Structures are given as C-alpha cells and as structure tokens.
Amino acid sequence: MVKGSGDRVMHNSFSCRVAQVGALVIIVGCATQREERDLAEVAFAAFVDDSPETVPDLVMNESRYRAMTAGDDRGMTGQEHENAIEEASARAAESASRTFGELRRLLVASGFDWSSARVVRVETVVRQGMMGTVRVPFDALRTEQRLDLHLVIESGGKAIELKLDDCFLVDGARYIGDGFRLQTWSGFELDAATLAEISARNR
Numbered sequence: 387m388v389k390g391s392g393d394r395v396m397h398n399s400f401s402c403r404v405a406q407v408g409a410l411v412i413i414v415g416c417a418t419q420r421e422e423r424d425l426a427e428v429a430f431a432a433f434v435d436d437s438p439e440t441v442p443d444l445v446m447n448e449s450r451y452r453a454m455t456a457g458d459d460r461g462m463t464g465q466e467h468e469n470a471i472e473e474a475s476a477r478a479a480e481s482a483s484r485t486f487g488e489l490r491r492l493l494v495a496s497g498f499d500w501s502s503a504r505v506v507r508v509e510t511v512v513r514q515g516m517m518g519t520v521r522v523p524f525d526a527l528r529t530e531q532r533l534d535l536h537l538v539i540e541s542g543g544k545a546i547e548l549k550l551d552d553c554f555l556v557d558g559a560r561y562i563g564d565g566f567r568l569q570t571w572s573g574f575e576l577d578a579a580t581l582a583e584i585s586a587r588n589r
Contacts, residue, residue: 424526425560426508426535429550433490434500441486446478446563450556454531474563481565489566492583493546496576503541510535531555536569544573
C-alpha cells in the first residue's frame, strides 16, 4: 500500500516516515521503538502512575554518557574523563529522582489530579535564524544532541507546564540530564512554602 506524505510505516523494531512524490516513495526518517514510545510519553506515565522506579530508565547514566562522549575527551586524561562521567551521572540521577518525587507530591497536595491528566502538547525550543529562539512541536526524529522538552498537561480545568531539562540524544533515544521543572501552572493556587520549594528546584 502506498502511504501518504508524512505517514509512518511500522515494523517490529522500527518505524519510518515516508513522503510521496508522484510514483516515488521516499523514506525521510526512521525511528526505533524506543522513540515511538518516546521520553515525554514515558515520563508522563511515570507521573500518572506514581512510579519513581521508572525514573532511572529515563536518565543519563555512566554508559550513556560514555556513548555520547566517545572520541571526545575534551582535553582530559582518561581518568579525568571517567571521573567527569561518574559525576555527571550521579548528578543526573539525583536531580531526576528528587525533582520527580517533590514535584509530584507538591502538585497532588495542591489538588492536581494525575488520574485524569492528559498531555495537550509537547514542545521544544530551537534557534531559528534572526528570530532567536522559538517554540516548536517536538518530533522524536529531531537530531539535536541536547534540548529541553516542555509538556503541557491538563487535568480537570487545571494546567501545568512540566519541563524535562537537558534531554540528550544517545543511540536514537533521549534521556534526562537535569531532572524535572515546573514552569507554569493555572487553575489552582500553590501556597508560599510550595512556591519556594518549586523555585528552589528551578535554580
């Protein structure tokens, strides 16, 4: 069957986006299954299900940092490079675990109902010529090594914007490098102590 422009052809281990020009069908990009159920979707599911045990699978670890920096020691000795990888991995794990738990508790305490939550859109920020930076819909086939994901989530008249900070592309999938941030919220109020805690998470 001939697919229309922008459609995806699915396979057990990958999918490809195709475009049709006349009788010619052109493959314009392929994604692994990890991308099909991408980082934004899995992170959202973790918040909905309150499953902190899922978070380590979403985060940059030592093996992922090694894969990303292979052949680029940035002038460091082998041991210095290894130490830097270990430190970055520990920071990523601590930040993601801490901010996941704290943000979910804070939002639930403020009346945000994850059981009825849905993702309205997922965006990222890119540089676009003279316009500077602009927000665009996120596509799992983007190839920038590092970017942020912004999830706009609604639930029962309430809305939040959740940022997945410093998401790195490693072997075709993205992983979080610096935890979760609450960017904006509407439809409900947070008390002063909650606001202070959220501000601290955003530093």
